[in-house]
Amino acid sequence: MVSGISSGAQAVPLYQEVADKIVRLIEEGVLRPGERVSSLRKVSEQYGVSVTTAIQAFILLEDRGLVEARPKSGFFVRVPRPVLREPAMAKTPRAITAVTVGALQSRLFEAAMMPHILPLGGAVPSPELLPTVKLNRILASVARRAGKSGISYDMPPGSEALRREIAKRTMNAGATILPQEIITTSGATEALMLCLRAVTVPGNVVAVESPTYFGVLHALEELGLKAIEVPTHPRDGMDLDALERMLKTRNLAACLAVPTFSNPLGALMPDEGKERLVRMLEERQVPLIEDDVFGELHHGPHRPRLAKGYDQTGNVLLCSSFSKSLAPGYRVGWVAPGRFYERIKTLKLTSTLATATLPELAIAEFLANGGYDHYLRSARSFYAANVQRVGQAVAAAFPEGTKVTQPQGGFVIWVEMPAGVDALRLQDDALAHEINIAPGPMFSPTQGYKNCIRLSCGVPWTPRLQQAIQTLGKLAQRQL
Structure with missing residues (x-):
C-alpha cells in the first residue's frame, strides 16, 4: 500500500492532510477543472487511510468549493463559475400600444415543430422528464372504467373530481377556493382568453408586465385590446408604484400579471406586494387576471402564496394549467374567476364548449393518489x-x-x-x-x-x- 501520510503525531487532522494533498494536485494542474477525482476507495488506498477519513477529506474539499459530487459518478474538480450579473429593471414607455407580435410568435412555433431543432425557445418541459408511462397507464384505466361517459361532453364547469383536487392544492398556496368556484379549460391559454373576454371590450387598455409572456400579447392582439407596459423587476416582479401612477392617470380595463415566477423573468413578487396589488386594483374595481402556470415549480422548500389568497371581493381571476408542470398535450387548465364566474361559464360554451373528459379524469386520479x-x-x-x-x-x-x-x-x-x-x-x-x-x-x-x-x-x-x-x-x- 502506498502512503503519502506520515504515521507519527499529526499537527493537523489526518483528513485535512489528505485534502491538502488533493488541493496541491488541483493547484499544480495535475487535476484540472471538470476532471474526475479518484474514488473514495482509491484515495483510501493511495494515502493509507480509512474510507471514513477519505470521506471527511472530500467533505472538506466540497466546503472549500474545490470539488463537487455528481450522483452515481463520484467527485469532480469544480469548474470555476463566473459571477452572474442580473439585468436591471427596464424603463418602459408609458404609451398605450396596439399589439402586433403574432408574426414573431408564429415563427417561433414553426421552428419548434422541427424535430432536429434544439428547443430552447419554447417554455415547454422535455417529454423525457414527464411521468408519461404512469399517466398513460392511468388514462387507459380511466377510459375502461368511464365507459360511455369518457367520450361524452364534460360540460362546464368540468370534472368534479378534478375541481376537488385543484381546490385542495390551492389551500397549500394560501387561497380558499371551493370546487364549485372553479371551471376547467383547455389549457391556461383558453383560461386567459376567457378572462380577457369577460372583463374587456375591443379597444380597452390592459396593464401587463414588461417584459411579459408573448402568448398574453398575442391574446390582446386577437381581441383588439391595447397594452400598457408596467416595469418589472427580475426578482420582485411588477413595479407597483408605477402601476399605481397608471391607475391614477389611465382608464384600465384589467391588469394581467404573473406574480409567481413570471415569464420570461422568473420574478417572484413578495407576499406584501401581492396583497398590495390585489388591494389597489380592488379599490378601483380593475380586475386582476392572475396567471399561475409556474407556481408549482418552485425551487425552494415552500409553494409561494397566490395573490388570489388576498382576494375578498372576487376581483381576482386566477388561471392555471397542468401544461408546464405535468402534461402539455393533455391541454387541461382551469380558472377560478371570482365574481365573473357566470360570465366565464357562458363564454366557455362559445369557446370550446367542454374540456376533454379523459385527460381531466386521468389528472384528477394522478393528483388524488399522490403521484403528482x-x-x-x-x-x-x-x-x-x-x-x-x-x-x-x-x-x-x-x-x-x-x-x-x-x-x-x-x-x-x-x-x-x-x-x-x-x-x-x-x-x-x-x-x-x-x-x-x-x-x-x-x-x-x-x-x-x-x-x-x-x-x-x-x-x-x-x-x-x-x-x-x-x-x-x-x-x-x-x-x-
Whole structure:
C-alpha cells in the first residue's frame, strides 16, 4: 500500500492532510477543472487511510468549493463559475400600444415543430422528464372504467373530481377556493382568453408586465385590446408604484400579471406586494387576471402564496394549467374567476364548449393518489439545478457584459446581452445552427428588448446543449 501520510503525531487532522494533498494536485494542474477525482476507495488506498477519513477529506474539499459530487459518478474538480450579473429593471414607455407580435410568435412555433431543432425557445418541459408511462397507464384505466361517459361532453364547469383536487392544492398556496368556484379549460391559454373576454371590450387598455409572456400579447392582439407596459423587476416582479401612477392617470380595463415566477423573468413578487396589488386594483374595481402556470415549480422548500389568497371581493381571476408542470398535450387548465364566474361559464360554451373528459379524469386520479406530488419533488430539483447550470454556461460563453436572471422557480431564464447584439438576427443565425431561441421583441407590445433573449432550461443537460450555448455566445460576439 502506498502512503503519502506520515504515521507519527499529526499537527493537523489526518483528513485535512489528505485534502491538502488533493488541493496541491488541483493547484499544480495535475487535476484540472471538470476532471474526475479518484474514488473514495482509491484515495483510501493511495494515502493509507480509512474510507471514513477519505470521506471527511472530500467533505472538506466540497466546503472549500474545490470539488463537487455528481450522483452515481463520484467527485469532480469544480469548474470555476463566473459571477452572474442580473439585468436591471427596464424603463418602459408609458404609451398605450396596439399589439402586433403574432408574426414573431408564429415563427417561433414553426421552428419548434422541427424535430432536429434544439428547443430552447419554447417554455415547454422535455417529454423525457414527464411521468408519461404512469399517466398513460392511468388514462387507459380511466377510459375502461368511464365507459360511455369518457367520450361524452364534460360540460362546464368540468370534472368534479378534478375541481376537488385543484381546490385542495390551492389551500397549500394560501387561497380558499371551493370546487364549485372553479371551471376547467383547455389549457391556461383558453383560461386567459376567457378572462380577457369577460372583463374587456375591443379597444380597452390592459396593464401587463414588461417584459411579459408573448402568448398574453398575442391574446390582446386577437381581441383588439391595447397594452400598457408596467416595469418589472427580475426578482420582485411588477413595479407597483408605477402601476399605481397608471391607475391614477389611465382608464384600465384589467391588469394581467404573473406574480409567481413570471415569464420570461422568473420574478417572484413578495407576499406584501401581492396583497398590495390585489388591494389597489380592488379599490378601483380593475380586475386582476392572475396567471399561475409556474407556481408549482418552485425551487425552494415552500409553494409561494397566490395573490388570489388576498382576494375578498372576487376581483381576482386566477388561471392555471397542468401544461408546464405535468402534461402539455393533455391541454387541461382551469380558472377560478371570482365574481365573473357566470360570465366565464357562458363564454366557455362559445369557446370550446367542454374540456376533454379523459385527460381531466386521468389528472384528477394522478393528483388524488399522490403521484403528482412525488413527481413534482424530482421535477423541482431538476429545474433548480438546470436553471443554475444553463445560467452559468451562458455567463461563461456570452460576450462580456451579458446579464442573466436567477429565477427561484420555473425553468426559463432571461438573457440581456450588450446593446450591440440584435436578438432577431441572433435568432436567424441560431436557426441556421439548428437552435431555436425566443428573441426579446416578442415579449413587449412595443417590441423592445432588442438585445435580449429567453432560453428554456426544460431541456436536460447534454453535450449538445452545452455546445449550443457556446455557439450562441460566439454568434452574439460576432455582432459586436
